[in-house]
Amino acid sequence: MLKPFALRYSLALVMLASALAGAAELYRYVDDKGVTVLDRQGVPPEYIGKGYEVLNEQGRVVRVVPPAPSREEMQRQLDAKARASSDAQLLRLYTSVEDVDRALERKMAELDGLIGVARGNQQSLRTQQANLQSQAAESERAGREVPAHLVEQIDNLRDQQKSLDKDIARYEKDRDAAKAGYAADRARLAELLGGTR
Structure with a gap:
């Protein structure tokens, strides 16, 4: 009989303690x-x-x-965090604004190289196309029908030239974007390093 009483007493103490803790x-x-x-x-x-x-x-x-925080405050905090992360990345990449200038020069040289290759490929395609068109013209002058494979090759060359035109336009866009991006990096780095240089 003592054991159930002790158990009930302990249980009552636990319930009282939790009620007091909740009331606290x-x-x-x-x-x-x-x-x-x-x-x-x-x-x-x-x-x-x-x-x-x-x-x-x-x-x-x-x-x-x-x-x-309000939606605006949350956005400000996110923007500040992104800016701090961007600034830290910038400081890891460059030690001076001259480093940014050199990086821009390398990027311009890379893009100019890609543009040069694409233009060289275009010239090669134009030469091939002129040769094939000459063959097609000879067939027509001789009163023969232009072979289907010749027409197909000329069409393929035109498609390749159009693709190269798009590539060149993309590289030109990349040049403009790189100039703007590196200019922004240069200005921000100068600000972080304590003044424009």
């Missing part, structure tokens, strides 16, 4: 009507974002949960 905290928040509310159950989900205070049984504030 009050939550203070402002509802949508502007009324300050004290609640033992916690803060309803719709008010958590506005921030609240946790009070002990004597009514003293033991913890303050600040309001969630």
Whole structure:
């Protein structure tokens, strides 16, 4: 009989302790009507974002949960974090604005090389096309039909030239974008290093 009593007594103590622990905290928040509310159950989900205070049984504030940042503030924080990351990356890449200038020169040389190769390929394709068109013209002058494979080859050469035109236009765009990007990097690095150079 003693054992069940001890068990019941222990269980009652545990329940009392948990009730007291739950009663030990009050939550203070402002509802949508502007009324300050004290609640033992916690803060309803719709008010958590506005921030609240946790009070002990004597009514003293033991913890303050600040309001969630607004969408604009959150965006500012994200922008600041992205800027800091970008600045750190810039400082890892370059030690001076002259490094940025050299990197731009290398990029321009690379793109100019690609443009030169593409233009050289275009010239080669034009020469091939002129030869094939000459053969086609000879067939027509001789009163023969132009062979299908010849027409197909000429069409393929035109398609390749169009593709090279697109490549060259893309490389030209890349040149402009690189100039703008490196100029921005140069200006930001100068700012980070303490003045323009």
